[in-house]
Amino acid sequence: MPAWYSKGSGAMARGRGRGRWLLSTRLLNVCLAALCRGGSLALAESVLVDAIRLGLPPDVVTYNTLLAAHCRAAGLEAGLAVMRRMREAGVEPDAVTYNSLIAGASRRGLPIHALDLFDEMLQAGIAPDSWSYNALMHCLFRSGHPEDAYGVFADMAEKGIAPCSTTYNTLLDGMFRAGYAMNAYRMFRYLQRAGLPVGIVTYNTMINGLCRLGKVGYARMVLSELGRTDHAPNVVTYTAVMKCCFRYGRFEQGLDTFLSLLDKGYISDAFPYCTVISAFVKKGRMEEANTYCDLMIKNGSRLDSACYNTLIHLRCQEGKLDDAFELVSMMEDGGLESDEYTFAILVNGLCKMGHIEAAEKQLCYMEMRGMHYNVVAYNCLVDALCKLQEVDAAIRLLQCMKLKDDFTYTSLVHGLCRVGRYHMASKFLRICLREGNNVLASAKRAVIAGLRSSGFKNDLRKVRVALNMAKLLRP
Template identity: 50%
Template structure:
């Protein structure tokens, strides 16, 4: 019984296998099906492309189109939508544009999903101009933007710093027959909040209340995070208390409140909310554990923090860059520099060696404890550095009267295209002048001026 129904069964099997990443089994099933004269169709290969793009890579997914050509099966719009989604997953905007062009060359008409995926990819990768051109081309292709398209455009404009343009688009959408959804409002409120336009964000929030749309957790979390970002702590706590009474809270809101309380030194209240979060029965995710580890470290309960890390890993969650930064910073401030170095080595073993914050915390701790030689070794061994990497070292060297060595590190920083903090510049130059090293002062000033001309 080989026919259309058999191919449908084949497609269900291939889709299921590709969804869980069992591609070798999927390939075996296809071979067996062909042997039984149950031929795969475009749906079969589209599932295969999706699997390869998700679990192996874009090139491997794209290579399936050649197999389709060999089997005389023409790709369709879903084929290319899947490939463009793969380019978005791996942050390959130029490749996404090439795939879009390839689709047009094959005379496959893109749909709104093609444009939505491409726009999202371009915006996420910072290709604002290209994204706007793609959006403008939709009309010539007789594809009408849908609400998802406009939400993608709004989000892209906000994340690109074009919040005023996003607001103008939002107002334009309000005047059309489009029925805006909660995602639209959340997007513009979030963009305005992150840009510090709190009055406008509050205005949009009030408008939301009159639309009949129900604010969701994302809406409240956005407003709450905004209050804390701009130090409107009392207002933020009021909102959280009001939401808590209505039981409209989630673990992310708890984490935001606990972090805000820690920053204000209100550890007793932070611990109260931490216990409340645990009693509420939320599923503990990475953010929850990191927040509790941060609280314990700031509150001086290092052993509890380490126990939490063990518990987190025992529950199948991995320590991330933020976890290690918290631990290393706390160990350094408590004077446990060897333990901090062990955590740094462990971080590198887990493939998180690019975590500058953790390295800078260790360098600062070593410098403050007087272990300048060790600090210099750490700096020299780092592949990636920033302004703060050099700041602690330069100040520490100057404090110990090693102005010429501090000047060398400052010049090394400038050669790497990394600016020096003004305070670090001043202390080095003043020290060199006081000791009469005029030539060294000139070299450093020349390096500083040359670096300014580059930017």
């Protein structure tokens, strides 16, 4: 050992040594974070292998970075695999590790997993921070458990963890999703009055929530209020506005919004492209949809599963099923999972091309993969059977569906009316109303007109009573 090293300054030298390692691990982490952000996960993994080979020790931040990226790209399982790897390497998970996993569970709509992870965290003696509570609350709201989400908020207050702007924004978003638009609106006003944090995310949450629930007048008001503040509207604001235009039949206005974003170079990711592509697909303007697909790909931002779903939907609607399935393989080979949207899009595409058996197989495959019950995919098949006048097959399918909604019954009621089975249609309409569901006004009109023309007076009376009852009971 050289004299300068041992000469009374061992601690300092070791300290300096440790400092050097810290710096290098930090550099490694920065490098991995950049690679993960750019979507080069495989490269990030190989950099980690090289670092370990060079004797550079990865720390908890290294693993947390990789874990978050894997979780985002391939789901919770992939994140859990990284946690196992870090434990094997002797690095113990911390609050950040668990927060990322809970966020991963949230993205996949897995509230039970999120709750289990939160418990596991407590068991391991890792104190949850405000991010843990925010992520858990977010997961519960998004998966349709608003009461439990409020419970988490109360728990947070009880533990003395101060809510931050994210907490309030998550609450606002959750209220909208649970259908409590007015409560959200009141809370927004309360935040303003009380001087609590109200930023661009808050405004965007309000505008989007109001638009989604059809309260376009209120949304306009909040948007013009935003114009009078110091907060600049951003690409998120405009994407929400665009979507609202498309939804309420103002196609040209939506397209103009998109084009001005494009013109000013504001489009930094694929979100606005997906909105405008699917609006073109809905209009049947496939050529323009393809033009913007090319632009989106050329734009160079990483394509995630929602982008792939948009492209797959376009191919399906063009009748190019082989290309659509090719895209599914491409996304899965790239480490992205197909999700409930992918399956609904495929089932819909198969039905549209008349491949009913293949659509049924796709539904079975979905169950085999252990995916969540997919009401949209089932509705596509119900609708296709009705359109083919196979209403008995549609009824059989409906009877084994775990969950039915307005779409299910609208398709069936329309289908039954189309083949002149008005008595059966009125029966299902009443079942639907009794279950708290509803059908489109056009379906109600079809049943009433049919019953009237074929002289089913008793059924007509029962349907009218049921419709009036439902109207009284609805908020």
